[in-house]
Amino acid sequence: MKVSFEWLQEYVDVEASPEEVADLLWMSGTEVERVRRLGSGVSGVVVARVDEVKPHPYADNLRLAIADDGTVRRTVVCGAPNLVEGMKSALAVPGARLPEVSDKELKKATIRGVESEGMFLSASELGLSDDHSGILELQGVTRAGLDIHEVLPLEDVVLDLEITPNRPDCMSMVGIAREVAAVTGSKLRMPDCTVNETGPPTGDLVAVMIDDAGGCPRYSGRAVTGVSIGPSPAWMQRRLLASGLRPINNVVDITNYVLMELGQPLHAFDMDLLSGRTIIVRLSRRGELITTLDGVDRQLDDTSLVIADASRPVALAGIIGGEDSEVGEKTRNILIESAHFDPTSIMLTSRRLGVRTEASGRFEKGSDPGGTLAAADRAAGLMGELAGGDIALGAIDVYPKAVIPVTIDLRPSRVNTVLGTEISKSEMLEILERLAARVEDADVPRITAPSFRPDLQREVDLIEEIARVYGYDRIPGSLPGGGGFDAGLTAEQALEERLVDGLVARGLCQVVPYSFMRPGDLDLLRLPEGDRLRRAVTLMNPLAETGEAMRTTLLPGLLRLALGNANRGNVDLAFFEKGRVFIAKGPEELPEEFDAIGILLCGLVEPAGWSAPGRQADFFDLKGAVEEAALTLGVDDIDFLPADRPYLAPGHSAAVLVDGAEAGVIGQLHPGVAEEFGLVFELYVAELRLAPLMEAAAGTSEYRPVGRFPNVKVDIAVVVDESLEARMVAEVIKASGGDLLLSARLFDVYTGPQIPAGKKSLAYALEFGSAGGTLTDAQAHAELDRVIAALKSRFAAAIRGRDDVRGEGN
Amino acid sequence: MDQGARDKLDSLTAERPEMAVLVEDALALVAGCRTVSELEEARVKLLGKKGTVTTVFKGLFMLSADEKPVVGQIGNLLRGLVEERLGEKGRELSEIQGERLLRSRAVDVTLSGRRRTVGHKHLLSEVAEEITSVFISLGYEVVQGPEVELDYYNFEALNQPPYHPARSLQDTLYIRRKDPFREYPDDILLRTHTSPVQIRVMESRKPPLYVISPGKAYRKDEIDATHSAMFHQVEGFAVGPGINMGHLKGTLEVFVRKLFGSSRKVRFTPHFFPFTEPSAEVYVSCYVCDGEGCGLCRGSGWLEILGCGMIDPNVFEHVGYDPEEYTGFAFGVGVERVAMLKHGIDDMRVFFENDMRFLRQF
Numbered sequence A: 001m002k003v004s005f006e007w008l009q010e011y012v013d014v015e016a017s018p019e020e021v022a023d024l025l026w027m028s029g030t031e032v033e034r035v036r037r038l039g040s041g042v043s044g045v046v047v048a049r050v051d052e053v054k055p056h057p058y059a060d061n062l063r064l065a066i067a068d069d070g071t072v073r074r075t076v077v078c079g080a081p082n083l084v085e086g087m088k089s090a091l092a093v094p095g096a097r098l099p100e101v102s103d104k105e106l107k108k109a110t111i112r113g114v115e116s117e118g119m120f121l122s123a124s125e126l127g128l129s130d131d132h133s134g135i136l137e138l139q140g141v142t143r144a145g146l147d148i149h150e151v152l153p154l155e156d157v158v159l160d161l162e163i164t165p166n167r168p169d170c171m172s173m174v175g176i177a178r179e180v181a182a183v184t185g186s187k188l189r190m191p192d193c194t195v196n197e198t199g200p201p202t203g204d205l206v207a208v209m210i211d212d213a214g215g216c217p218r219y220s221g222r223a224v225t226g227v228s229i230g231p232s233p234a235w236m237q238r239r240l241l242a243s244g245l246r247p248i249n250n251v252v253d254i255t256n257y258v259l260m261e262l263g264q265p266l267h268a269f270d271m272d273l274l275s276g277r278t279i280i281v282r283l284s285r286r287g288e289l290i291t292t293l294d295g296v297d298r299q300l301d302d303t304s305l306v307i308a309d310a311s312r313p314v315a316l317a318g319i320i321g322g323e324d325s326e327v328g329e330k331t332r333n334i335l336i337e338s339a340h341f342d343p344t345s346i347m348l349t350s351r352r353l354g355v356r357t358e359a360s361g362r363f364e365k366g367s368d369p370g371g372t373l374a375a376a377d378r379a380a381g382l383m384g385e386l387a388g389g390d391i392a393l394g395a396i397d398v399y400p401k402a403v404i405p406v407t408i409d410l411r412p413s414r415v416n417t418v419l420g421t422e423i424s425k426s427e428m429l430e431i432l433e434r435l436a437a438r439v440e441d442a443d444v445p446r447i448t449a450p451s452f453r454p455d456l457q458r459e460v461d462l463i464e465e466i467a468r469v470y471g472y473d474r475i476p477g478s479l480p481g482g483g484g485f486d487a488g489l490t491a492e493q494a495l496e497e498r499l500v501d502g503l504v505a506r507g508l509c510q511v512v513p514y515s516f517m518r519p520g521d522l523d524l525l526r527l528p529e530g531d532r533l534r535r536a537v538t539l540m541n542p543l544a545e546t547g548e549a550m551r552t553t554l555l556p557g558l559l560r561l562a563l564g565n566a567n568r569g570n571v572d573l574a575f576f577e578k579g580r581v582f583i584a585k586g587p588e589e590l591p592e593e594f595d596a597i598g599i600l601l602c603g604l605v606e607p608a609g610w611s612a613p614g615r616q617a618d619f620f621d622l623k624g625a626v627e628e629a630a631l632t633l634g635v636d637d638i639d640f641l642p643a644d645r646p647y648l649a650p651g652h653s654a655a656v657l658v659d660g661a662e663a664g665v666i667g668q669l670h671p672g673v674a675e676e677f678g679l680v681f682e683l684y685v686a687e688l689r690l691a692p693l694m695e696a697a698a699g700t701s702e703y704r705p706v707g708r709f710p711n712v713k714v715d716i717a718v719v720v721d722e723s724l725e726a727r728m729v730a731e732v733i734k735a736s737g738g739d740l741l742l743s744a745r746l747f748d749v750y751t752g753p754q755i756p757a758g759k760k761s762l763a764y765a766l767e768f769g770s771a772g773g774t775l776t777d778a779q780a781h782a783e784l785d786r787v788i789a790a791l792k793s794r795f796a797a798a799i800r801g802r803d804d805v806r807g808e809g810n
Numbered sequence B: 001m002d003q004g005a006r007d008k009l010d011s012l013t014a015e016r017p018e019m020a021v022l023v024e025d026a027l028a029l030v031a032g033c034r035t036v037s038e039l040e041e042a043r044v045k046l047l048g049k050k051g052t053v054t055t056v057f058k059g060l061f062m063l064s065a066d067e068k069p070v071v072g073q074i075g076n077l078l079r080g081l082v083e084e085r086l087g088e089k090g091r092e093l094s095e096i097q098g099e100r101l102l103r104s105r106a107v108d109v110t111l112s113g114r115r116r117t118v119g120h121k122h123l124l125s126e127v128a129e130e131i132t133s134v135f136i137s138l139g140y141e142v143v144q145g146p147e148v149e150l151d152y153y154n155f156e157a158l159n160q161p162p163y164h165p166a167r168s169l170q171d172t173l174y175i176r177r178k179d180p181f182r183e184y185p186d187d188i189l190l191r192t193h194t195s196p197v198q199i200r201v202m203e204s205r206k207p208p209l210y211v212i213s214p215g216k217a218y219r220k221d222e223i224d225a226t227h228s229a230m231f232h233q234v235e236g237f238a239v240g241p242g243i244n245m246g247h248l249k250g251t252l253e254v255f256v257r258k259l260f261g262s263s264r265k266v267r268f269t270p271h272f273f274p275f276t277e278p279s280a281e282v283y284v285s286c287y288v289c290d291g292e293g294c295g296l297c298r299g300s301g302w303l304e305i306l307g308c309g310m311i312d313p314n315v316f317e318h319v320g321y322d323p324e325e326y327t328g329f330a331f332g333v334g335v336e337r338v339a340m341l342k343h344g345i346d347d348m349r350v351f352f353e354n355d356m357r358f359l360r361q362f
Helices: A018-027 A173-184 A233-244 A251-262 A341-351 A358-365 A371-388 A414-418 A426-435 A461-470 A489-507 A520-526 A555-567 A621-632 A671-676 A691-695 A726-737 A775-793 B003-014 B017-031 B036-047 B051-062 B066-104 B125-136 B194-202 B245-260 B311-320 B333-342 B351-355
Strands: A002-004 A031-037 A043-055 A062-068 A073-078 A088-097 A110-111 A114-116 A155-162 A207-210 A218-225 A269-272 A278-283 A289-292 A297-299 A305-308 A313-316 A334-340 A397-399 A407-409 A438-440 A446-448 A573-585 A592-602 A605-606 A638-642 A646-659 A661-669 A683-688 A712-723 A739-750 A760-766 B148-149 B175-176 B187-191 B210-220 B230-240 B266-271 B276-286 B302-311 B327-336
Touching: A002 A173, A018 A031, A018 A155, A018 A173, A018 A426, A018 B266, A031 A638, A043 A407, A073 A088, A073 A114, A088 A397, A114 A218, A173 A251, A173 A426, A207 A218, A207 A397, A218 A278, A218 A371, A233 A251, A233 A671, A251 A269, A251 A371, A269 B017, A305 A341, A334 A371, A341 A358, A371 A397, A397 A683, A407 A461, A414 A426, A414 A461, A414 B245, A426 A438, A426 A461, A438 A555, A489 A573, A489 A592, A489 A691, A520 A555, A555 A573, A555 A592, A555 A683, A592 A621, A592 A661, A592 A691, A621 A638, A621 A646, A621 A661, A621 A683, A621 A691, A646 A691, A661 A671, A661 B194, A683 A691, A712 A739, A712 A775, A726 A739, A726 A760, A726 A775, A760 A775, A760 B175, B003 B017, B003 B066, B017 B036, B017 B051, B017 B066, B036 B051, B036 B066, B036 B311, B051 B066, B125 B210, B125 B230, B125 B245, B125 B333, B194 B230, B194 B311, B230 B333, B245 B266, B245 B276, B245 B302, B245 B327, B245 B333, B266 B302, B302 B311, B302 B333
Parallel strands: A207 A278
Antiparallel strands: A002 A155, A031 A155, A043 A062, A043 A088, A062 A073, A110 A114, A218 A334, A218 A397, A269 A334, A278 A305, A289 A297, A305 A313, A407 A446, A438 A446, A573 A592, A592 A683, A638 A646, A646 A661, A661 A683, A712 A760, A739 A760, B148 B187, B175 B187, B210 B230, B230 B327, B266 B276, B276 B302, B302 B327
C-alpha cells in the first residue's frame, strides 16, 4: 500500500519526518518497504500535447513527435512504444533538471541525425515510480503548458507499506493515520462525511433488496443525480497517482479516492442503465450471462453472488462490475454501492471464476460492516462537490443481518504473564482506546472491538495489540530454564554428525541436491518393474524443472550433480550426501522416509603433483571410504559380498553387510547407465541406509588390554586358486590363529610367472602377541603352523618359501 | 678424563719441560684437525706404531729405575687424554661433515606439501549446525520430522485458516489433494516449513519442551536467485508454565548475537503469522554498514533474520494443552538466508548446483 505523506496529514498531525513515521509504523507492525521522495528536484517539465507523430528518418525504433508545450511547437525524438497522436505527456524542455536521469541540465541533443528539442519522460525518469515501460500518459486532465508540479504529486513522499493479511483496516489512509495516531499519541481526524441532500427522495429513484443475507449482510448506497462527467481536480489526481492509481474521470476517481481513504470498495452504476431501477443482491442462476468490465463474457452457475437489476446480473458482487451498467461520458445519474460481503463467499467465487481485483482482495480479507454508510456518504458528498451532482434524499442502507461486535474480557494479569511485562491496567486500556476499541473498565475490563478489526476476537488478540503499541523493544528479555535432561544431541544424532565428519575427513565433499527425481531416472537405472525403488511418491503439481517424484534413491541426484560438475570442467569428484529417500506405502498413507548415505567418486582421487603421478579412483577407494565411515562409528563388522545390481557394472559391485544385515550396495556404475546419464567416464557409487550403521554403532565399546610386551611378526605368502575370495582366506587365518594372533594384514596380491597359472599369491603380515608376557619364537611358530595347516587343509594352499610353488617362469 | 688425572699429568710434566711440550703438541695436533681424514692421520701420528705416544713407551727401557714409573705414568695419562680428544674431535667433525652433506642436499621448502584431498561439509550443513549448536547450549534437544506431511500437521493444527493462499496448488506441492476448492487435513503434501514438528512433538509429549528441529522444506517456487523449491529451516520452540515473550526476546537476542557477533543490535517488530500471537520479525543491525544503511540492508540498517512469536492458543488446543496452564514461543530460521547473509552469497542456486569449486570454499 502506497501512502502519500501529504495526504496522510489530512487525518493526523505529524511533527516527525517521513522516515521517523516509517520507523514508528515499522515498530508497531506495519512494515515499510521503502520511503520514496517523489520527483524531488524536478524542474523545467511541462505538460505537452502530441500533435503529430512522424517516423524518424534514420532510425526504425525511434519516432518524431511534434509537441505543443503551451507556447511553442517542438520536435521531440522519442523511442517510447506508447507515443500516440493526441496524448498528453510530461515534456522536459532544454534547461530542465531531472535528478533521476542526470545531475546536469538537460540540453538539446541530436539523436541519430535529428535535433530533439526536449524529452518526453517516463514515470521513473520523473522519480514517480519504477515504471519505465513508456512515457507518462496524463489523461483527461490537463492543458498543455501547465507546470508538471501542478498535475503530479512531485515533492510528495510516499511510504510503501506492506500490510499483513490480518489487517485489512490498514489498507486505507484513515487506517494508517489511526496507527500513526495510536503510536504518536496525536488525534485522528475523520474525513467529512456529511451530505447536502438536494435531490429527489432516493426511494423514487431506486430500490435495493438483499436476497442472500449470508453473502451480503449489508448494502448501503447513495443515489446522485445530474452529475457531469469530466476530469477530477488536480489535487485528487495527484493523490491517486501517489497511491499508484491512474485518474480516469471524476466519478470513477471519487470511488477510488474513497476506497483509498476509507478502505471501503465502492461501485458506481449508471442508474439509468439499471433495468427496473432495482438492485437485487442474490445468487446467480445457472446459465446467466454477464460481460464484466475486463471485457470477458462469463456464463454463471448457481453459486455466485451477483448484484442484479430487474432482469440480469449487473455485477459480480464484490469482485467486478458489468459493462452494461458502466459509468461513461454520458452518464448523468449514479448509484453508489457500498456493501459488506462475506469474505469466504467472495473468495470462492473469485477463485472459481479466476478473477481477482482490488475489491475482491479487500473483501476476502474482511471489510468493515460498520463503515459502509459513511463511505457512501463520503463519495456522494464528493460527487456533489466535484461532479455537480444532486444527492438524493435519504441513504440506502439494507442491513438484514447485523454484524454484532465482539466483546472480549481482558485480564490485565494475563497480559503481563504472556508478555513478561509489568504494564499497568490503565496503560493497557489507553492503548486499546487509541485503537478505537470500546472499553468498559472493571477488574476484568470488557473490550468491544471496532467493526473494522475482524482480527480482534480473543483475549490474546488484544494482548498483541497492547504489546505492539506499548513497544516490543520495551519488553525486557531474559532466558528461560532450558530442557534439562532432554537437552543436547541423542547418541544417534551425535553418531550421525560423527559419520559426516568421518566422510569429510576422508576427503569427500558433502552435497545437497534436490530431493526430487524424474520417474524416468528409474528407467535409466534399469530398475525392473516391481523393484522396491520403483515405489515412488509422485507430486500432483510438480515444478517442471525439478522432476515430479520424491526420490527413492540418492543415486540419480548424485549422478546429475556429477554431470553438472563435469559440464563445468570439474571431472575429479569425490562427494557424498546424507539425505532422505521416500518409499511409497498406501495412497492414503505417508510414505516411509529413511536417511541414507550416498557416495560418488570419479576422476583422480589423488591429484598429480611434483612427487606423485596422481591416481584414478577405483573400487577400493570407494570401499575404503565406506569402511572408514563405518570405523568412525566404531563399526568394524562390515562385509562386502559380490552382488549384481542392474545399474552397477557386473563383477564390480558388492552388497554391504553391517553386522550381517544388508545396508546397501557399492560398485562401479554400469557404463551403459553412465552413458544414459550423459556421463562418459568411470564412476563409483555407493548407497547405504543409515539405520543398520546406527544400530551397529550403538553401545559402548569395551576395553581390550593392550600388550606391554614385544609382538612377533611373521610374513607368509599363501598360494591359492585365483578365483578364491581373499575374504575366505582371511577368515580361515583369523579362525585358526587363536587368541595369540592379533592381526593379519594382506600386503600383497600376486599373479604371474613366479607361481603356477590359475593361482594367486596372497601375502599376509601376521602379528602374534600376548598381554601376559613376551611370546617365544616357539610359541609363535606353533600358532603359525596351525594357521598354515588350516589353510592347506581348507584350500589346498601352498606356502611360498616352504612348499614348491614354482611357476612356469622359474 | 677427570680433572684429577689431568692435574696429575700437569704436575708430572711440570719438572719435565720436554714432556710438557710433547703433551701440548699432541693436543694441538688433534685440535687443529679439520676433517675426519686429517684426524685419522693425527691418530696414526700420535698412537700409531711410530707415533709420539708409542715412542714414549718405547723409550722407557733407556730410563733409570726412578724415572721409568714416572714417565710410564705420563705416557698412560697422555694416551688416555689423546684418545679422549680424538673421540671428541671425531664426533665434532663427523657432525659438521653430516651437516655439510645435508646442506648440499637441501630441500626446496617452497615446493607444495604432499597433501591429502581435504573434504568439506556443505555450507548449509555448517550453518544449520551452527544454529542448532547455539540452541543446544541453551538447553534444547533436536527432533526430526517427516518431509512428506499431512495437511493437518503442516496447516490445520498450526491454525492456518482454510482457503489460505499458502494452501493453494500455486504455493504448496501436493502428493494428494481431495478437492480443488477445499483443503482437507488428510491431504498429503511436502511440508512448507519445519513447524509441523512442533505439533508432532507436543501431541506426543508434555511440557516442559525445549526443541530445535532443522530440516528441509518445500514450496512451489520456480527456482531463481532468491527462490528455491527446496530449502532448509531450523524450527525451534519452548513450551512450559510461565514461558513469556520476554523469554522469546532473551533467547533470540542471544542466538542472533552468537550468530552474527556480540556487538550486533537486535530488533523485534510486530508481524503476523497464523500460528503465533503476538508474532514478531527479528532483525539484526547490518554488519556491513553497522546500521547506517547500505545496499545489503536496502538502506534500512537492518537485516531480517527470522520470524517468531508466542504459540497461538488455538495451536495448543489442537494438541490438547490447556493454554491457561502452558505458554510457549516458537521461531523459524531460514538456513539459506543466514548463509547468504553471513557469506555474501547473492544467488541461492549455488547451494543446490553443488559445484565442487563452491563446495571447497567452505
